Structure formats: C-alpha cells, structure tokens
Amino acid sequence: MPDPTAPDISDLAARLVAGERRALARAITLVESARPDHRAQAIALLAALPPRQALRIGLSGTPGVGKSSFIEAFGLMLTGQGLRVAVLAVDPSSARSGGSILGDKTRMERLSRAPNAFIRPSPSQAELGGVGRRTREVVRLAEAAGFDVVLIETVGVGQSETLVAEMSDLFVLLLAPAGGDELQGVKRGIMEIADLILVNKADGELKATANRTVADYAGALRLLRKRPQDPEGFPKALPVSALEGDGLSRAWEEMQALADWRRQTSHFARHRAEQAESWFLSEVRAGLLARLRREPAAGRLAALGAEVAAGRADPVAAAAEMLAWLE
Template sequence: MATEKIYKQPSTDMLVEGVRSGDRAMIGRAITLIESRSRKHQEKAHELLDRLLPFSGHAHRVGISGVPGVGKSTFIESLGLMLVEKGQRVAVLAVDPSSGRTGGSILGDKTRMEQLSSHDQAFIRPSPSSGVLGGVARATRETIVILEAAGYDTVLVETVGTGQSETMVSDMVDFFLVLMLPGAGDELQGIKKGILELADMIAVNKADVFEKKLKQAMREYKSALHIMTDASPNWHPPVMPVSGLTGQGLDDLWSKIELHRRLMTESGEWDERRTNQRLTWLKSQIADRLLDDFYHSETIAAALSETQNKVVAGHTTVSRAVADLMKLYHQ
C-alpha cells in the first residue's frame, strides 16, 4: 500500500499545495505534467496553471544568450550564486529546441552548475527534448508561471545562441542579455543583426583572460549597438566587462539590470512589455494548437503521403497541394 501511495499521480490540489510551499519534488512533477503532450495530461495541466496564475508574474525574468564557447554555464552559475547570497530564490531554465535530435548540451547543465543546483534556494531545469520550437516555447512559458507561483524571485532563461530560440526567449523575458567574447573584430562578422536588436545589454565575458583585447572589443560592440535603433526611448543597451569564472563585474551587471527594471516600471514599459508578451503567447498557442490538430486529423493523415509524392514528382505545385489539404482539413 505504501508503494502505491509513493507512485500515485498527485492530484491537482496536491500539486498546487506543493508548488506554493516550494516543494522541489512537486515543482518538478508539476513541470513534467505541463510538458506532456498527452491530451489527458493537458486538461489537468490547464487546471493547474489556472489555479497558479494568480500567484505568478512577480519574478524578474532574464534571458541569457551567447555564442558557443562563451561560458554561459559558468556565468549563469556565478550570477545565480551571487543572487542567492543576496537572499533571492533563483531558477534557471535551459532552452534547446534541437535537443530532441542531438541530445543537446543542456543535459550537462546540472553537472556543470554543481554548486548552484545543490543550493536549497535554486532550481535548474533543462527544456523538454521535444525538438519542436513551439513545444519548447509553450513548456518554457508555462514553467515560468509555475516557478513564479513557487516564489522564485529571478528566473534565468538560457538559450543556445543560435537560430529562432533568441526571438522566442526575448518574447518571454523582461531583460535580454547577450554574452560575447573579446576579439570583436572577427566575431562581429558572424553576429546577426537580429540578436543585437534584441539585446538589452552585451556582457563581454572572460574579461580576466583577454585583458588586452577587452577595450577594443567593448569599443566595437558599442559601435555596433549605436548603429541600431534602441527598442526603448528610456534605455540604451550598455556594454559591460564580466568574468563568470572570477565574478568580476557581476555586481555592476546586476545593478544595471535592476536599473533597467526601475526605469521600465516608472515609464510604464514594463507592463506594456508583459502585455505584448501575453498576446504573443496567445497567438503562438493558437498556431501551435492548429498545427497539432492538422497533423492529428485522420483525413489529412490519409491524404498527406499521396500529396507529398505528387509534389516530389512535380505533378502539382506546393501552393496547390496546400490549398487541397486545407480544403480537406476544413471539411
């Protein structure tokens, strides 16, 4: 009997109570529930989120991106430990939409952030290995709701630093931080204009290792940012030197992030950004749900293979094939 109780699926009441009390095991089970694509589990997940939503929205959501090899894990652990020492409860979410195909690097984040992951006031969670950008976006946004309802003060959302994941993460955070390395001359060639437009700050990491290149790198990053139009009339993205390894510059960096929060709150942009994010979430969920429904349609499943063969053989155009499939779907 005791064994049955241990493995019994917790009720919604138990999950709500566990999350609100900060029970890490129950927080983990709540997140696993909302990550599930099972329609049966989704009904329960909707109920859970509805009950937790009134307790969410208070955390400082910070997105962190950076080029491969920039030292994100070391930086995030140092930042997280500093915030914990300041009395905050910190959660880290690692977003990797490619993880379903390659296994990604995120599964190593808990081992790379050993000190932070073992701290009572911290919680680290990799993204689901669905390999589907929309699925990862949905799960990450809803995980933030759970973590905020559990009382975490700061949620750090890490992204892999390539592709669409930057835009996805910037649409769910209050502040978007881009980590770069010194040696800007070469790196600026590979920086997409899009990621600079998203950045609320560029932090030049490993400042302790590349002291000679640091000043030049900061000048070049500042010049690159000056070409861009600021997203806010009240904020120009600063460029700051930091070291995740030694902790150099982390206090100043966090002070700037808190200043951004104050300025955005006073101007009303904070609430406006959160409102726009909810609307973006709504639209993305509609698109995600429609796509899921489309591919689960028996009529579409029966016609899809033949339609694909016609397109491959050149017997019909892609636009005609899509129009025919949509006609079937609406029937």
C-alpha cells in the same frame, strides 16, 4: 475509470505555491508530458495558479563563451542577496545531444546545491516551437513557486534567440573577448534584440582584450536605431568575469535599472501583455497542426503532399484545397 496515479491538482498547486521543490519538479514533468491526460491535468494546474511575476532574463551566447560559469557565478551572487533563482534551458538540439544545460548542470555544482536555486533543462521534443511552448509553462510554474529571477538560457544562433527574447523581460547576450573579425560575425539581428551585451572572461591576460571588445560593441550598439522601450544609454556593453566575479554586481544593477524604467513607463506591462497574446496564438497554431496529423485530415494532407511532390499539383493550389476541405 480514474487513474489512481493522477495527481490531485489542487493539492499539487497548493504545494507548488508554498515553494515545495518536489512539487515544482513534478509539475514541470506534468506540463512537459505529451500524453493527452497529462495535458488536461497541466492545463488545469496552470489555471489554478495565482498570478505572480519574476524577472525573466533571457541569456544566450556561443559555445565556449563561459555560459555555465557565468550562470553559476551570477546565480550564486543573486542567491547570496536572498533572491530565489530558477535556471531553465532552451536548446533546439537537446532531444538529440542532451543540450547545453544537461551537460553544464554537472559543472554548476555549487549553484545546484544552493537552497534558493533550481536548475532544470527543457527538452526540445524535436521542435523549436515545442521548446517555446513548454518553456513558457515552466516559467509560469517557477513564478508561481515564488522564484524572484528566472534565467532562460539558449545555446544557439538563430531562431532560438528570438524565441527566448519573446518570453523574457530582458535579453542578455554573453560574448567572449574578440577582435574586429569576430565582431563582424555577430548577427545584426541578435544585437538588435539584446538589451545588454556582457563580454565574459575580462580577467588575466584577456582583460585588456575584453575591454577593447566592450568598446567595439558599444560603438556598434550606438549605430543601431534607438528603441522606444529603452532609456538613454541602452542597450549597452559591459565587461564581466565569471571566474573572479568582477562586473556581476554592475550587470545586475543595470538589469534592475532597465526593468524598473520599463515598469515605470508601462513598457514592461505592455510587453507582458504581448507575450501572453503570443503564447495564446502559438497554442492555437500548435493545436491546429495537431488536428491536421489526425485522421481523416492526416490522410488528406499526405495525399495532397504526394501530389505536390510528384509535380502534379501546385503547392499554393493544394494548400487552398486543403483549407477548403477543412471548412
């Protein structure tokens, strides 16, 4: 019997494309649901949406660097230029702690009230990979709803940065004014995926320290191997002040310049194609893992896992036996 509460997918898609905020919120709730019937509806909805592109900007930074203040100031600057801005959060701890944006949204009151802005946390569902899967779908919804810029924010250090970089057109690392010891603490891998490093809090007594920090990071970036997707001068480090608004326009100009260069040289389209293929493969992997959790595969998996844990079976041999059983 059909569910009377199920949404009319074609109507929801039409309202979403028209830019209706309530339709976008309902669509996000639908794609984030784990219910099988909702997943089927979400797949149908995504398939019904027209291809639209926003500039996807991944943003990361350590706690206390002022991400909330930066996102609000940067978002208000963009909406002031007539652009529509969506802010999404990727936080591997959000299922437990609520995540950074879940708390920071209350501190971004001006941006949350802006008619051209939309702020939404993306729950982890206890798995970092789950965050990536659902966030990609939410980005797709935001693009279909006509947003010009999608800010994808992550809190932490490690795999979440790589995950966000893989679904972004540009990856921005936000840092605080620091000395040489703090510079050594920034992981080389994170710097290697950053397109732009912004040193926040470049105001007041910290302005001179921030400028020295920018010089330190600029020197460190010059030591990295040049990437084919970068024009001369990128990646680069710049000072910004979310408090006073200084440097925000320059940062936006640099982001646009880099995105335009990549479009003109086909790097942008190539990266989007790689993202789409990566999304496809991650969905296949997730689907296969989900099937392994269902009987009778789940029972067989648990039995072999117990044999490995007890030392009665070699992990590699047990894995091969499991795969052979699935054929």
